[in-house]
Every structure is written in C-alpha cells, then in structure tokens.
Amino acid sequence: MSKVLVLKSSILAQASQSSKMADYFTGEWLSHNPDSQVTERDLAGTPVPVLDSELFDALRQNSTELSERQKAALALSEEMISELKTHDVIVITAPMYNFAIPTQLKNYFDLVARAGMTFQYTEKGAQGLLKGKRAIVLISHGGIYKGGPRDTIPSYLSVFLEFIGITDVEFIHAEGLSLGEESAKQAHLNANKLMDDIIQEMIQTLPEENAA
Numbered sequence: 001m002s003k004v005l006v007l008k009s010s011i012l013a014q015a016s017q018s019s020k021m022a023d024y025f026t027g028e029w030l031s032h033n034p035d036s037q038v039t040e041r042d043l044a045g046t047p048v049p050v051l052d053s054e055l056f057d058a059l060r061q062n063s064t065e066l067s068e069r070q071k072a073a074l075a076l077s078e079e080m081i082s083e084l085k086t087h088d089v090i091v092i093t094a095p096m097y098n099f100a101i102p103t104q105l106k107n108y109f110d111l112v113a114r115a116g117m118t119f120q121y122t123e124k125g126a127q128g129l130l131k132g133k134r135a136i137v138l139i140s141h142g143g144i145y146k147g148g149p150r151d152t153i154p155s156y157l158s159v160f161l162e163f164i165g166i167t168d169v170e171f172i173h174a175e176g177l178s179l180g181e182e183s184a185k186q187a188h189l190n191a192n193k194l195m196d197d198i199i200q201e202m203i204q205t206l207p208e209e210n211a212a
C-alpha cells in the first residue's frame with residue numbers, strides 16, 4: 001500500500017490554490033484507497049527554521065555541546081528525514097513566489113539534505129540515498145510559463161530531488177491563476193485531470209488485495 005506524504009508550502013492558508021490541488025489529490029486517492037496512510041506537513045503553518053551557521057554546525061555534527069536551538073533543529077531534521085523514508089509517494093506543493101519556490105519549502109530542503117542520510121559523496125560524485133520513491137509536484141502560478149524561461153520550478157526541483165535520490169518526478173501545473181476566473185477554473189480542471197491519470201496509474205500498480 002502506498003503511503004503518501006503531502007508537503008504543503010503556501011503562505012495563503014485557506015485561499016491557497018496549490019493546497020486546493022493537494023486536497024483534490026488526497027481526496028481522490030483516499031476515495032479509492034480509504035485505508036491508505038496520508039500524512040500532511042504544512043510548512044507554512046509550522047515553519048522549519050532557516051538554516052544558518054549555528055544550525056549547519058549541528059547538522060554536520062560539528063558541535064559537541066548543542067544549544068537548545070540546535071537540538072530542536074536536529075530533532076526536526078531527523079523526524080522529517082525519517083518521515084520521507086517511510087513514505088513512498090511524496091506530494092509537494094510548489095506555489096511560485098517571485099519566480100521561485102516558497103522560502104518555507106526551501107527551508108525544509110535545507111534540513112533534509114544531510115550527508116550520510118539522504119545523500120552521500122562517493123568517488124563518482126554525490127549519490128542520492130532515498131530510493132524507490134515517486135514525487136508529484138503541484139505547481140501553481142499567476143502567469144502562464146510552462147516550458148518557457150520563467151518556468152523555473154521544475155528544473156530546480158528535478159535537480160534537488162535527484163540529488164537526494166528521487167528520480168521519478170512528475171510536475172503538474174495550475175497556471176494562469178491570476179488571469180481571471182475562467183482561466184483559474186480551467187487551470188484546476190486541467191490539473192485535476194492529470195492528477196486523476198496519476199491516481200489511476202497508482203491504483204493499477206497496487207497489489208490486488210489493496211485495490212478498492
């Protein structure tokens with residue numbers, strides 16, 4: 001049975017369009033697999049601290065005596081890595097803010113990118129350690145950029161996820177969300193259709209006794 005981890009990162013709370021996409025995905029997935037485990041982490045609601053030199057020292061285990069702040073960040077980093085390892089489908093919402101992912105999502109990446117835990121250096125270069133996972137990235141933005149130079153999120157996230165070992169990555173865009181009601185409605189319909197296709201594919205690969 002696939003265990004799904006949903007990472008939400010919008011700062012717009014109830015008005016979030018990317019969270020709406022994630023909720024559609026989990027709603028549809030659970031309607032087919034009511035017993036499936038879905039874990040949600042809201043990175044804007046409960047923010048991950050910004051990586052600075054004090055926290056980086058703790059993550060590299062350079063400090064012998066840890067401050068309370070270092071201890072808390074280390075514990076959170078380990079909790080989040082363990083969570084990543086125990087889920088096989090990772091749904092990441094990636095709303096575009098100023099042509100980049102939200103700071104809150106970047107802060108999460110900074111705490112889960114740990115040598116020896118999610119990647120390792122070898123003679124052939126860095127090697128990702130998270131294996132057998134599938135990531136589905138839900139991108140929302142106001143303009144229409146897919147495939148062009150402003151479509152910055154897929155290239156960055158492909159590189160980062162591959163670095164930690166996740167190479168099976170799909171990107172679903174809901175774009176043109178600031179171009180009027182009809183554009184936004186159509187964007188969600190298109191994104192929902194793509195999510196439906198992925199869910200059907202996920203259901204087909206489930207062992208028979210788990211399929212609803």
Ligand SMILES: Cc1cc2nc3c(=O)[nH]c(=O)nc-3n(C[C@H](O)[C@H](O)[C@H](O)COP(=O)(O)O)c2cc1C
Pocket residue numbers: 010011012015016017018019095096097098099100140141142143144177178
């Ligand atoms: C601070 C901020 C910056 C934004 N920057 C961009 C941008 O660079 N390009 C764009 O197309 N839309 C931009 N938008 C629009 C958002 O991408 C759009 O509102 C989208 O729905 C955000 O996803 P969310 O609703 O899940 O937060 C921005 C919105 C905010 C609040």
